[in-house]
Amino acid sequence: MTSLTASESATLERAADAPMLAQVEQWAAVNSGTGNLAGLRTVAGLLADAFAALPGEVRLVAPDSVENVDAAGHVKTIQRGDHLHLRVRPEAPVQLLLTGHMDTVFAADHPFQSLRWLEDGVLNGPGTADMKAGISVILAALGALEASPFAARVGYDVMINSDEETGSHASAALIAELAQGKTAALTYEPALPDGTLAGARPGSGNFSILIHGRSAHAGRNPEEGRNALIAAADLALRLNALKSAELKVNPAKIDGGGPNNVVPDQAILRVNMRPSTPDAMAAAETALRDAVAAVSHEHDVHCHLHGNFNRPPKPLDPAATRLFELVRDCGAALGLPPIGWNATGGVCDGNNIAACGIPVVDTMGPRGGAIHSSDEFLIVDSLAERAQLSALTMMRIAERGTV
Incomplete structure (x- = not known):
């Protein structure tokens, strides 16, 4: 399907109009390195307020304990931040999981702390692409979905964890719990600057x-x-x-x-x-x-x-391939440049979701690059683009009842 219906077009306009850039600027201005518990608490509060605009109950979930071997050989427990969870319509026939992370790789004392414009439409800042912008896309896409004719057919869990950048040890059990019984999952790591998605991943x-x-x-x-x-x-x-x-x-x-x-x-x-x-x-x-x-x-x-x-490794099985193809076709319906996907050496929460047998595309976030460095950037025009892509993908899954 390569064209949009009237109801899809109306829904997609709503997704593009969401205040995503303002949210990214507010959230990225707060340092939320994985070890910065105070910063993570602040960001979790901001996210809880933002996601309260959706139906369902927003809750903060205590992290599981994490152990680490220090340089002296002592096994120590590390404290992580709370995770955010929102559940909407668990009785609906189609169930989706959307995940993101609020933590960044930049510690509280890291010199990379502020935002600046590299050029028109390109924002440099810690966590802009990875992945405060992805969280804003989740919110915009779901806000649009709620106003669509398909809302009653689809339920969803949103999970924003606090420790993805260090391996999700404190949230892996929560991810596995929420993945059970889902039709599909979308994770909001950034796409490459040209829109290419990450396909197969190693463990x-x-x-x-x-x-x-x-x-x-x-x-x-x-x-x-x-x-x-x-x-x-x-x-x-x-x-x-x-x-x-x-x-x-x-x-x-x-x-x-x-x-x-x-x-x-x-x-x-x-x-x-x-x-x-x-x-x-x-x-x-x-x-x-x-x-x-x-x-x-x-x-x-x-x-x-x-x-x-x-x-665990994330190969592309037939169900995952169908989901990638659906995202590609939705991109074509939106008039975006052809969306492809390539294997990558990186890993993310998509690995854990795929290990539960759930098809997942884990680079549904905006286009950006140079992540994990002080050159990290977000291509701002892709906020609306990717919010529309997510909203259309979810509507078509709801319409089909499957991927």
Whole structure:
């Protein structure tokens, strides 16, 4: 279908007229780095007020506990911010999940804190594209949907989490709960500057391997020591050797060591692994544990593995492909340049949703780029464009009853 009905056109005008730019400027002016709990509370309050314009109940959901291994080898609990949840018409025949995140990668003391115009229509600022703008698009699209003839046919859950940028450990269970029984899901990471969507994604796992050796004098009796730093380096090389077309491995950091005259008795290896398929993920986990066991035995050290694959791989199955094709066709009906999608090495909450068996397009946000850097930018004209694209996609899912 490549044309718009009269009712669709009226609904889409409403989506484009929403005050999205003003919202982005207000929300992005508040630092909400994942660790900035005060900033996250402020943004959560602003979002709760904004989403209260929709029917249903807005609630703030307490985060799950998150553990982390610090540089001294201690497992500590990290506090995360509350997540926002809105549920509307859970009895409707078509059920959708829309997700976004309120956190950014910029800490409270990061120098990138303000907004500025790079040129007409291009706004630079922390979290503008990733993803305060995406949240404004969710709100605009749903506001338009509520005024459409299809509103009664579709219910939805909106989830805006506070920890996506660090892996959604405090919100993964909530995402899985809300994904159950959904017809489809839309996630509002930014599209590329030309409108291209992210298609298949690899999985991702972050691991910390704590290695306990034995200290000794480096000159008098080094043979009685067990060098944890050497064991960590050996393990890093073994894991790096696992790289293949289906698995990316990045040994990222070793914490440990001490005075030159002491055999180090503790080290921590940090590593990220990104498998492209579920089979590759299973094989990577087995290979990781085998390498840890081999290093433990050969270096006579004790290793403790902490972490997991918190983002499963997201291949494009037939249902997901149909949803991408629907978004593409809606873009054509709106007169947008042809919308395509490419595999990417990045991960997001779309991985977790897809793992629940729900078709998802996870780059429904506005066009932008240079995310996770002080050059981050939002193409402002794409706010209206992407709000209309989302509203039309949801209306056509409601009309069909499926993707």
